[in-house]
Amino acid sequence: MRYRKEGIEKTTRQLIEAISDSGIEGMTLLDIGGGLGGIQHTLLVNGAERATSVDASSAYVKAAKEEAMRRDLDERISFLQGDFVDLADDISQADIVTLDKVICCYDDMQELVRLSAMKARKVYGLVFPRDLWIFRVLVPVANFFIKLTGSPFRAFIHRTEEVEKILRDQGLTQQFQKNAGFWQILVYDRN
Ligand SMILES: C[S@@+](CC[C@H](N)C(=O)[O-])C[C@H]1O[C@@H](n2cnc3c(N)ncnc32)[C@H](O)[C@@H]1O
Numbered sequence: 001m002r003y004r005k006e007g008i009e010k011t012t013r014q015l016i017e018a019i020s021d022s023g024i025e026g027m028t029l030l031d032i033g034g035g036l037g038g039i040q041h042t043l044l045v046n047g048a049e050r051a052t053s054v055d056a057s058s059a060y061v062k063a064a065k066e067e068a069m070r071r072d073l074d075e076r077i078s079f080l081q082g083d084f085v086d087l088a089d090d091i092s093q094a095d096i097v098t099l100d101k102v103i104c105c106y107d108d109m110q111e112l113v114r115l116s117a118m119k120a121r122k123v124y125g126l127v128f129p130r131d132l133w134i135f136r137v138l139v140p141v142a143n144f145f146i147k148l149t150g151s152p153f154r155a156f157i158h159r160t161e162e163v164e165k166i167l168r169d170q171g172l173t174q175q176f177q178k179n180a181g182f183w184q185i186l187v188y189d190r191n
Contacts, residue, residue, distance in 0.1 A: 027047075
């Protein structure tokens with residue numbers, strides 16, 4: 001497992017650092033599309049109290065549970081499998097909400113961002129692709145070749161200004177923005 005060998009990716013680390021800037025002691029986390037759980041593990045080890053991990057992929061949920069057990073963090077994480085948009089009504093608010101490289105895997109960005117922002121009591125952080133014209137050209141080409149392999153996966157380049165507007169409308173204020181190649185890292189808070 002790459003995460004176990006090499007640790008978390010640079011952009012994930014930058015997101016964690018920006019979120020942690022204002023303090024995470026005793027906070028709760030809702031990590032949507034958390035994959036193997038790098039954000040959950042780091043924040044819990046650094047002082048957050050509990051985490052809820054929601055992922056659409058049963059394979060990821062299984063692997064994330066195993067990794068949390070290996071790190072002795074499983075009793076502080078609630079694992080849910082399914083599409084967050086479908087599950088949102090039954091999921092409680094958390095102090096911190098994260099979506100690291102998730103909205104780029106989902107077509108209905110508006111609902112995913114709106115419903116997840118409503119769950120953030122204090123901080124909302126996300127990593128998603130910059131909407132440069134070159135990526136808007138290259139990603140559909142990549143999707144074409146992915147489709148040929150028979151995989152149902154598709155990537156999406158969502159408009160940054162649309163994401164930002166939804167978050168503003170939900171009462172969140174941008175505190176941090178950083179570009180990192182294909183990705184951008186954004187952190188918001190509720191004041
Ligand atoms: C590219 S992976 C990123 C995983 C992890 N956050 C990371 O950066 O390593 C995207 C993850 O988001 C999950 N995902 C995408 N849309 C989702 C949704 N609407 N609800 C829950 N999980 C979702 C996928 O199942 C996948 O595990």
